Structure formats: C-alpha cells, structure tokens
Amino acid sequence: MALIGDLTTVAQLIAKISDAVSTARDLPRVCRRFAVHLQDIGRHLEPLRSAELDEATQQTLANLQRTLERSYDVIVNCSRRSYAYRLIKGKSIRDKIREAQDEVDRILRLFPLIQLSQDYGYRPSYASSDDEEEDSEQLRPYDSEDEYSDEEDRSGWSTTTTGGNRELSTVFTGTVEQSLDGNSRTEEAFPNLRIFAFNELKSATRSFQAANIIGEGGFGVVYKAWVDKKTLTPANNGVGMAVAVKKWKPESFQGFGEWQVLYISSVLDQEKEVDILGKMSHPNLINLLGYCCEDDELLLVYEFMEKGSLGNHLFPQGAAVQPLSWEQRLKIAVGAARGLAFLHAPENRIIHRNFTSSHVLLDSNLNPKLTGLGIAREGPTDAESHVSTRVMGTYGYAAPEYIATGHLTAKNDVYGMGVVLLEMLSGQRALDASRTGKQRLVEYAKPYVSDHPKLARLMDPRLEGQYPVKAALSAARLAKSCVADDPKARPSMDEVVETLQQIEAMN
Template sequence: MFLLSKMRRSTVRGLSGTGWGMIALFLGVLSLGAAQNNTNSSFIPKVAILMNCGSQGSKSDAMGRSWVGDEESKYAPPTVANLVSAAASSQDPSLPSPVPYMTARIFTAPATYSFVVSPGRYWLRLHFYPSDYTQSYPRSDAIFTVASNGYTLLHNFSTSQTADALTQAYLIREFSVNVSNDHLNVTFSQDRKSGYAFVNGIEVVSMPDLFNSAPLVGADAQFSISSSTVLQTMYRLNVGGQAIQPIKDSNLSRTWYDDTPYIYGAAYGITGDNGTNDLVYGSIPQYMAPVDVYTTYRSMTPDPTVNSNFNLTWMFYVDANFTYLARLHFCEWIYTLPNQRAFNIYINNQTAETAFDVIGTGANLGNPIYKDYAIYVPAQEGDPYLFVALQPDVAVKPQYYDAILNGLELFKLNDSAGNLAGPNPVASIVDNSQGPDSGVNASPSSHSSSSKGPVIGGVAGGVAVLGLILALFCFIHRRRGRSSDGDKPSGWLPLPLYGGNSHTMGSKVSTASGKSGTGSYVSSAPSSFCRHFTFAEIQEATKNFDESRILGVGGFGKVYEGEVDGGTKVAVKRGNPLAEQGIHEFQTEIEMLSKLRHRHLVSLIGYCEENCEMILVYDYMAKGPLRGHIYGNSNLIPLSWKQRLEICIGAARGLHYLHTGAAQTIIHRDVKTTNILLDENLVAKVSDFGLSKTGPTLDHTHVSTVVKGSFGYLDPEYYRRQQLTEKSDVYSFGVVLFEVLCARPAINPSLPREQVSIAEWALHYQRKGMLEQIIDPLLKGKINPESLKKYGEAAEKCLAEQGVDRPAMGDVLWNLEFALQLQETAMENKLVDDSTTDLIQMSPDYSHVNNSATYAVGDNSTSTSTAGHSLASVDLDDVTPSAVFSQLVNPQGR
C-alpha cells in the first residue's frame, strides 16, 4: 500500500491508454476492497442514551449532542419522595457545557435507573458536578455508592473531596459493562444517613467487545478478560496529539486526552503528525481508535546517545490491589524495514516485551496495530503508580535507537468480589502538581510530577533488582541493629553539607535536644541551624507515623504533622526509598536550607538519617499551599485581590533573597503554587529546595544541568538549551502570577488547545489588552484597573521567550509592590467617596506615575537596581531608596 500511495502521488509517464486503464482498474479494485474493509469494520451503536438528570425535555450540549431529561422517563426510578430535582447553585467557568451539569437528580434513599437493552457490552458514563444544590444539599454531604448489575462501581465516593484533590470542576467516570439479559441497572445509594447521592448525567452507549486476553506482565501466563468482566477507563491518551472530543470518535463517544501532563521526567521526546490520508486500518477495526490517534505520535530525540540512556516514560496514579489492562497503540510512519526501530516496553519496571518492532509485526507503513498487557498493582508504601516506559533495545542493534507510541489506554478490572471502587484521593499539602485531570482519568495533579514514584533507569529489570537489594540491605541492617554500632556508617550515604572532606559524616555527636544521636553521623553544620533528630524522637513526634497525621505526599515522600519539644508543631517529611527524589534531594535540601534564614523561606528545623531513613523536619505551615486557596478547595475562604498581591510579594521576596541575598546565587528550579506555603497569617514562604542549584558565578552566565522542574512552569529556554539561570525562576514565577489571577491550573488538558497552557492563554489576552476578561470571577469588579495593568505587565515580562529579556526578581517585586500601592490607594479613595460607583470604574489616573515606574524598572542602571532592592524586601533595610522610587512609595501624594 505504501508503494501504491507513492504511485498515486508521482507522475507516471510513457504509458499507453491501455496501460492507464489497467492501472486505474487495479487501483479501483484495491480502493473498493479497502473501502469495504473499513465499512465492514465500522461500528454503529444500536443504543445511544444521553440522559440529563434532574431535567425535562431535550437539550443540547456544547458539542451539539442531544440529552433527554429523566423527568418521567421510562428508564428513571419511580417518582417517590426521596427523589429530588435540583439546580446547581453556581456554574464553574471550566464546565464544558451547562448540559448535563447544571441540573442533578438527588437521592436520599437507594434508587435505580433501569435501561432496557439487548445483551452485549455498553459504555456506562456517569457525570458529576460537585456543587451546592440548595442549602439542603451541600456539596460535602454527597458521599455515596454506585452499583450496576451486581458490580460495585463506586463506594464511599465523595465527589467534593475527589474534585478538590484533583482540582477539577466536574468528574466523569466511564465503565465498560457487559449485559447478559435485557436490563442495565444503575443503583445510587447514599453512604451516610445525613448525606445524599446524586448524578448529573448518564450515558449508555452500545460498544463492540474490545477486550479478550493479554499477557500478564511479570508472569509467563495469559490473563483472560471474560465477557462478564467490568472495566473502568482510567486514562485514554492521544499520544503526541491534541485532545479528541467524543463526536470525533468512531461513534463510540470516547474522549482522548493530550498525553503531555503524564510524561515522567524531562525526556519528552518529539511529536509528529503525519497529516495525510494514507492510514489503512488493515487487520484491526477502525473503531479501535480514531484516525487522529494513529496519525500523531511521540518518539524519542534525534540523538541516539541520549536515547540509549533514557526512557520515554508515562506515569499514572492508580488504585492498589487491582489488575490493569494497558493498551498501547502504534502506527509506523517513518521506517519501512524490520529492525530499523526496535524497542523494549516496560510496565512498572517489569519487561512487558523486548525488541518490539511495529514493522516487524507484519504491519506496513500507515497500518495501525495495538498491543495489550495486563499487570497487577499490589499494595505498597506510599501512593501507587503505574509506569509505561519505552527504550531502544540495543541488544538487537537496530538501525536507529528510537521508540514510538501513538495512543495509550489504561483500564482497571474488577476484583474477585465484583468491586471496582478505590479510595477517594487526598489533596496534597506539599504536592508538586502537574496539572489537572480531564475528568475521566485520575489525575497526577494531586500526585505531582515530582512525586512520580520510582525512577525508571536504563534497564527496568536492573532497577527492580537494585531496589530489592536495597530493601534487603535495609532489612538486614535493621535486624542486626547496626545503627547502634558507633563504628558503622548509617544507612544513607554521607552528606558533605558544606563541601570538603572535613564536613562529611563521620562521628557520632549529640543532638541539639541533648539526647543521644544513636546511629547518627552528622556534619559539622551549626546545631543551631540544623538540628539532628533521632528516629525515636521522630516516631514520638508523629505518633509512629500515624496515617491520620498525613498532610500530603510529595516527590520525596509523605509529610506528617508532628509535635516536638512539648507541643511545637512541625511538618515531618519522611523519604520513601522508592520515590523519585532520594539521597541527592535530601542532601540538597539540608545543604541549602541549613544556611538560609529568611521570613519568606520555609525554615528547616532538622533532619534524621538513622535506620535507613531520610527525614526532614520543617516549620509547620498552617494554611498549606497557595494553590488550594485560589482554586480546587471550596472549603477555604477565597483570597481577596490585596491578599493575593501580598502573597505574591512575599514569594517574590523569598526568591529575590535566593537570587541576590545568599552567599551564592541559588536557583530554586521548581517555583509553583504548591511550593508556596502559607502560615497562619497568610505569610507566603517558598518551600521544597530538593531541585535547587547554586547559580552561575562571574565567570559563567549559566549552569549546565539535566532539565528538571514541573511541566507548565518550565522555562522553555532552559528546556531547549539545558542551561539554567535565575531567569528560569522568573519565568516560573510569571506562570504563578497568572495562575493566581485567573484561578486555574498552569496546565488544563481538558480545555481547547489554545487554552491548555495558562502562560500562552493569558499572554494572548494580556497583549490584546483584555486581561480582565479571564480573571477569577470572584475578583471581577474588585481590582483597580491600573493595579491589574501593572500586575499583567509584570507577569508578561516574566514570560519573555528569552531569559535576557526577563526582568530580575527585584524588578518583578517592585512592580508587584507598586500594583499593591495602586490597589490600596483606590480602596482608600473608595472609602472617602460616598458614591456607589464600582471600584473597577473609579480608579484615579496614575498614568504619569506609571510611566515613571516603567521607565525606572526598564533602566538597568545601578540606581534602579539599588532602589529595587530597597523596596523589595524588609530584610534588606540597609539600602536607601532612590529619589524616583521614594516618590512612588505613596502615589497618592503625587
């Protein structure tokens, strides 16, 4: 077919009329056969029910799909007193459509929808919008169970907790249910007497039987998926391409999401789009996945050396104690011969297949195929993750060291008790967020890009063996009591906190508390700056790591609330040996924070490294991360614009101190809203220094380093050139500024392509002078226009494509302080003015002041820099403000 495709696109000369006729006939027959093949493999659903619960009549959603109300529907439960029709109290701006989310059917007793259908498999999709439905039905009281034909789909399901943890406005849960009789029943029942169950929309769509059997990874066996197995769709990704809406998916109404938020590490590879009509489904039915899935792809870099040392990896948060089916979709568009591109497939550090070669399977160029693998995810310490990784198989010496993937689906299978329900996710306090989930999938947003589980090395099997060896070592180490032997090193590597051999761990000393440092080998860091805790002290502080004390989970491990020294609250971060961050981040955190003290940096109180443990102890931050206060947690009181400005100013002061106030420039490298924590007075403090780097010296303009950070916040120049400067922090902070203003995640893959990245989306509106159109609805009418203008300009400058065009953090800080001055002055004027004119319409004209400020900030002279420092931080009070800046301290006076 590839040869014929080339013939169609080329000019054929010297053929007689008969020759042309024969070729035309030949091509016509083949085209007819291909068309018949595609027609035969298409699927037309016999049942396609879209029910708008709590509504009457027929209404269309934003995609033009018609939803029928369940009022008096033959499928709905009988009309009794425990059924209530209710409307949501407010509409979140991120809802894809008012239908079906703005009305709900509420149940205060078990109730069943009964759909009359023919035997076969069906997609069952449940839509939930956690909202207050009148005062009688607050969103937090919705905790319920959903069952279908004898299977438990959801249990103790809290829609509000789940939505808050995943920072989603709405939830979609999709199941594949087999019906053996003529009824598909869906039963809702509340799990608390004072609570209720609800649903906004139900889809029942007939589907072909897509599932059969798959090799069980890690065992020499096949896992059979019977006709009675129920599956839940956990993830469905269009790898390397844009999101695909249900109306573009082969009559099966599936949604395919962008894979970018799920990529693990900095190895993103490259994406491609064939952009032609040469796709021929061949041996698989065309409903297996849409054309757009197979014509777009993600492959590795053009550098074979890089590819041979790194994996192309995706990370997924899953529920433990379930078997999962991973379906990988492939279509080769570049290589035409076997062994040109051969690679290994790893799932959860186990080899699923070696030397996999798309062309080697018998497929031709443009022929899609798919591979299924089953894997069981057992219970484990910390959050369970499932990894899919690809790496060139150098053992078979392929012509090109590369790998490719076009699409990925991950399904959870019911257990032996007929259960599919997992626990509600918990919002992380110090999580390294990567962006929200689309609705169908469990999101990594509550389980960060930096909390991505174990590092997948070059050869997955080797890493697994190494992990077992490490675990065995730690077990033996504890059993033998080696931590009490003063002549033996501790379980973790020595920490040269200040460089040089004289500061490595090597002698047992007492802790600051006066208790014995049993088994501890601390550096010579001043004990007043970095206290050493014994493991027994940590156990006592956390009540032996009581699960009820967990504040959150990050890339290093779990964080517990603790109490030391008779009641002082602390945050205890316990390292997970299988987590992404390890000894290097542990050392970096101590090395950085033990030397830093600043009002806007989270203080490190101490650490513990006994008994194969890595534990860090910090100041307790009562209000948690900034992100939870601007979106994702409706239980918190919304922040005013003044509070948001003050928090951004505090964070900027902390970063400014890192860049200019420490002995050496320190580049944070992971600035984002989850790493800005708030104390009980809403004072912002920058946290999580595990990825931090000491910045460039006078002889160097940058630090060359492996790219690390969080997707959505990552400086594009740093990503391209792998050259780190403090301007990378400035870029990330610019993303934070727009995130605070617009109250939405840095990355939201469920939105249209142009809105996925807040940096691109907000910059577009900022440059058009329409930034006020996309701000947090809670702030509309409450921001002084000049304050908003100055704030938007500051954020825009931070996001300049080239680092050299971005301002220093001191200049960003000054602009934010000036924006705050403008807001406060407008508020004072409003109090004086008896008029009821809205604040957004009555701002005074500060154009002359603003112009002066812009000029001063844009000037790179010494006086501007000095002035910027004077206003930037109360911690740098030995600098005198310049005349220009002193006039701007109180703009009302001018």
C-alpha cells in the same frame, strides 16, 4: 497528506512492539527494556483518551507514531534473522533502539503532551546497571498535590544499583554529613539543625497515624506533629509547637533496577534540601528544623505552615477554603518573589528549578515561604552564560529554552514566577486539559494580559471584581514580561520584586 496521530494507533504500536519482544528469542536486552519503557508510557498516555487534543498535540502523536513504527520494524527484522546475524549486528541494533528511546523521550519532552493528565507520575527513561545514559532528563507533569507534597520526584538516573535499602540509605548519611568542603560533620556543617531519633518522630506523630497526614506524594507522606518549642522533643497534641514531618517511604522502592535508582535519586533530593535549608535562612524560605536518618528511615522536619500551599487556595477542592483577596495575593506574590531573589543573589547563586504555586507555603498570616528545593541547582558564575543540566521541574512552569536545551539560568525561575502570577490573576491552573486548544495558561492568557477591556475576562471570578484595575493591568504586564519567549527580555527577580512593590502601593 500529513499524518494525524491518535492515541489508539500509538497504543496499538506499543502493544505490537511488546508482543514482538515477548515472542522473539535472543534479542538484545535493550529491546526488552525499551518495550517495558513503552508500556509505562502507554499507561501514562491512557488518561488523554478522554481529552480533546489540539492540532499541535496530534502532530506530536504523529511523530511518536512514526518513531514507534521504525522501532517495530527494527525489532521484527532482528527477530527474523539468524542468531549469527544478531550476534554480528548486535551493536547496530542496540544503537538504533537507543536512538528510538531518545527520540520518544525527546518528542514527549519538547511538546508537553503528558501535561494534559494530572493524576500520574511519568518516568521518561529507564536505568540499568549495564546501560548507562548519563544525559537522561525529566520534567514532571503538572501536579496539584496537597501542601508539603513531594514534587521533587525524579527518575532516569543513570547509576548502577546496589544492595538493599539499608545500604542505599548510606547515600544520605554519606553526603549530608559533610559540609561543602567535604570535611565537617553534620553538627558542624548545620549547627541549627536538630538530629532526631526515629522513635522521637514516631512518638511526635503518634506512630505515624493516618489522622495526622497533611500531605502525600509519590515518595513520601507528610504528618503534622507536636514538639516542645525549645527542645523540639515530642509533645502532646495541641501542646508546644506544630511541625511537619516528611517521611520517605522506602517500601516504595523495594527490589532492584529502576526502583532502587529512584530511591537513590529521592535520597539525594533530600540531601540537597538539607544542604540548602541547613545553611540558608530567609523570611520567605521554609524553615527546616532537623532530620532523621536511621537505617532505611529518612525524615525531614519543617516548621508547620498552617494555611497550606498557595495552590490549595487558588484551586480549592472544596468550599471550605476562602478565596484570597487581591491584597492577599499581592502580599504572597511579593514574598515569594523576595524568596527567589534571595536565592538568586550573587552570594547564593541558587536556581530553584521547580517554582510552582504548590511550592509556595503559607503560614497563619499568609506569609509565603518557598519549599521544594530538592532539585535546586547552583547557577552560572559571572564567566558563564548558563549551566547545562538534566531537564527537571514541572511542566507548565519550566521555561521553553530550558526544556529545549537543558541550559539553565535564573531566568527559568523568572518564567515560573510569571506563570504563578498568571495563576494568581486568573485562578486557573498552569495546565488544564479542559482549555481546548490552549492547555498551557501562558498561551491561553496572552490575548488578555495587555488589553484593558479584555483583562476582566481573564481575572479570577472569585475576586468578584474587587481589585484596582490599574494594578491588575500592571501585574498582568509584569507576568507577560516574565514569560517572554526570549529569556533576555525577562526581568531579574530583583526587578520583579521592585515592580510588585510598586503595584502593591497602588492599593
């Protein structure tokens, strides 16, 4: 009879492993780090206790359970042996624990078990100075944070840690102040970016008052501020031009080990966004105005997007947010698709890698602009079929072949576009634990997207039936093609733009 996994048994095994490690003496350090890692996983799995788990999720838990049982046996067997045995067999023990760590992370990655909870940030691998894991990978769970929220968090970086945050901040200054050829200083490489003094941004945000907060993520807070439209110097509230100031929180990364690795990772994400937005300009990309880097203070300054994120409108937290009309949704879809098509163009070859409805921001006229480029990656050349990279992004939007292999192509963004289209059609989240048996919107929507009579059951009730049926069916079929299992069957972003424009003309 097949083993049926459950969270209680998994939690008990994690506790047993932790107890075994804490009471044993002279165990390899990798065992202790593994125990800490499992405790972290256990905390993140806890919210799933209240969810109704489908058969596939139970099977995933069963696989996790078996791996934990084998890990427990290895640790207990090791703890009962002599010091000489542990000394001789140390490498073998370490290898088995590392294999267990990899297996745990692979199980959680290949089937998005952690998708079902939306209120935590999962860190799937540890990092240390003496135990590098160059191929550690991460996907973030679905996150419905506010506009300008930081969804580029990533962990599992394999690098030795350095001193305090003041030293770590040189990661940013040492990279962003070079052009692609590594020679030019910031002013030459990014002539359109303004370098702000910290005190200027402190003044513009009124000393970072809580009343000015418009978004918050795991690694930073975003404030609304006012600056002079021409000089970008601080201005009084309501005077001049509104901007969004993303302020990194170095206090979140005090200490050593994993937290400093996370800090380095977040700094590099900022550098990546500056590198892309500082060199590229498009009506459907967020406009980066400048940045500040003083000691351990890192801040980015963007144009202010008055209407927030697309996700805020599709999944409103209160009645104050007006539902988007069919025409508005199509306008946003076309603009977002143009932004991705621009990134994918041969002269750019940029893959967003984290395209979600929360990374589509809207101005006062609902013109969409893409953000969240911190983990963007240069795509393959004509001579390459893909680039191999760490698996990063947001669960529910990442393409299945990318999750399984780490092989990244522009079709990963196309898949994400398909998911966002389904969200816009249905008004439902990419991942939702309340959808019994089909938490992923892609799976839930499949029976409806190709059938005219059934499509009405999928459509967002907030539309109140005010949409052209033929256009809606065409949009649903486009979304279906974008999330095809075979990446070769998915259209290019240029083709997506063309099809959406044709659908828009049906109105």
